[in-house]
Amino acid sequence: MSKSLISRRPLFRRGASNGGQEKAVNTQTPLRARGWKPFFQQQLSLDELVCCEPVRVMAVHRSQIEVSGEHGDEVILVNGPLFEEAQEKPTVGDWLLLERDSRKPVRRLERSSLFRRMAPGAKQVQLIAANIDNVLIVTSCNHDFNLSRIERYLALVKEAGCRACVVLTKSDLVDEHEQYREALKSYRDLPVVLVNALDRESVEPLREYCRSGETLALLGSSGVGKSTLLNSLAGTELAATAGIREDDSKGRHTTRHRALYAIPDGGLLLDSPGMRELGLADIGEGLSEAFSDISELAAQCRFADCAHETEPGCAVRAAMDANELDERRVRNWRKLEREVKRNSQTLAETRAEERAFSQLVRKVGGQARSRKNGDH
Numbered sequence: 169m170s171k172s173l174i175s176r177r178p179l180f181r182r183g184a185s186n187g188g189q190e191k192a193v194n195t196q197t198p199l200r201a202r203g204w205k206p207f208f209q210q211q212l213s214l215d216e217l218v219c220c221e222p223v224r225v226m227a228v229h230r231s232q233i234e235v236s237g238e239h240g241d242e243v244i245l246v247n248g249p250l251f252e253e254a255q256e257k258p259t260v261g262d263w264l265l266l267e268r269d270s271r272k273p274v275r276r277l278e279r280s281s282l283f284r285r286m287a288p289g290a291k292q293v294q295l296i297a298a299n300i301d302n303v304l305i306v307t308s309c310n311h312d313f314n315l316s317r318i319e320r321y322l323a324l325v326k327e328a329g330c331r332a333c334v335v336l337t338k339s340d341l342v343d344e345h346e347q348y349r350e351a352l353k354s355y356r357d358l359p360v361v362l363v364n365a366l367d368r369e370s371v372e373p374l375r376e377y378c379r380s381g382e383t384l385a386l387l388g389s390s391g392v393g394k395s396t397l398l399n400s401l402a403g404t405e406l407a408a409t410a411g412i413r414e415d416d417s418k419g420r421h422t423t424r425h426r427a428l429y430a431i432p433d434g435g436l437l438l439d440s441p442g443m444r445e446l447g448l449a450d451i452g453e454g455l456s457e458a459f460s461d462i463s464e465l466a467a468q469c470r471f472a473d474c475a476h477e478t479e480p481g482c483a484v485r486a487a488m489d490a491n492e493l494d495e496r497r498v499r500n501w502r503k504l505e506r507e508v509k510r511n512s513q514t515l516a517e518t519r520a521e522e523r524a525f526s527q528l529v530r531k532v533g534g535q536a537r538s539r540k541n542g543d544h
């Protein structure tokens with residue numbers, strides 16, 4: 169690992185432009201304001217308490233990571249062996265321990281939550297963010313609204329153990345916006361908030377998800393208004409948003425990188441580019457929790473391996489026939505179950521291949537060393 173300190177910047181570079189309100193943020197201890205909690209504190213050894221300093225990962229670039237800690241923001245280089253394993257690589261929201269003097273990363277702390285997806289077109293997972301407390305699933309009151317996609321996000325959120333809220337943006341652009349809220353009425357424990365993301369007053373109900381010390385992720389397709397929401401909650405222009413355009417229901421991928429932003433007098437917000445694909449993998453509990461009504465019914469089916477099609481004694485089928493369960497929802501549940509199974513299998517194969525390859529590399533390396541030493 170190379171010597172890593174490139175630059176240090178003042179506290180809360182992101183979001184610090186709002187002079188007056190910034191003061192309120194800094195009344196918290198800097199670490200707590202960045203989301204530091206007993207869960208992380210208790211992972212430190214006595215030695216580490218003396219020699220190391222925790223920093224939060226605010227953004228990840230190819231070979232650099234922007235971090236923020238007790239002494240402000242800095243950029244560190246990462247290209248050493250510490251972070252080679254895909255799962256181990258730091259992602260936005262992670263806590264890293266830096267050696268106090270050299271500013272070298274020592275280790276990554278255990279995560280309280282992790283968001284990941286199947287990397288599009290690849291046979292491995294891609295980390296999205298870590299240590300998130302709450303999630304806003306953002307969708308707009310137009311063609312973007314899609315129950316099956318919301319359910320996909322929900323499975324991811326439940327798996328990570330986060331609190332979720334659905335935010336319906338652009339309510340100011342349509343008259344019949346209540347129909348969207350109505351469509352989500354039957355979802356258990358799922359708050360729904362209708363907003364005009366451009367209007368600061370309208371987004372006030374969302375403040376309870378981003379109190380100081382909490383980390384809130386904004387997830388949703390491109391163009392739904394994630395960065396607009398971030399700016400309205402921050403009360404200042406922290407992230408670029410798409411300009412006005414004629415057909416507003418199409419995204420343009422304005423946000424290019426995931427990053428955490430500290431908002432004045434509040435918590436940290438994760439803004440991310442809209443994700444076209446959100447492949448689920450290595451997820452089990454999350455899916456049954458997101459579909460807890462169906463999983464509970466499925467547990468009552470006569471056959472343990474019931475496919476909920478034509479089997480006798482199928483409780484899921486009976487609920488659908490009685491119009492108590494939406495057929496689309498059942499279809500989506502089964503589709504996601506198959507997807508998780510398929511992707512998890514692919515991942516297991518990839519991991520086995522990687523293990524075999526590194527064993528081979530070790531073996532060849534060992535043989536080469538033996539020859540060099542003249543062993544027989």
Ligand SMILES: Nc1nc2c(ncn2[C@@H]2O[C@H](COP(=O)(O)OP(=O)(O)OP(=O)(O)O)[C@@H](O)[C@H]2O)c(=O)[nH]1
Pocket residue numbers: 337338339340341363364365366388389390391392393394395396397408409410411412413416419420421422423424440441442
């Ligand atoms: N009228 C209205 N316009 C909105 C609302 N929310 C967002 N917009 C507009 O929609 C466009 C897209 O908003 P962005 O905030 O850039 O969308 P995003 O989700 O960050 O998109 P990506 O960065 O591409 O993922 C911008 O022109 C916003 O001004 C809203 O509630 N009402």
Ligand SMILES: [Mg+2]
Pocket residue numbers: 394395396408409422423439440441
């Ligand atoms: Mg954006």
Ligand SMILES: [Zn+2]
Pocket residue numbers: 466469470474475476477479481482483484485
């Ligand atoms: Zn059944």
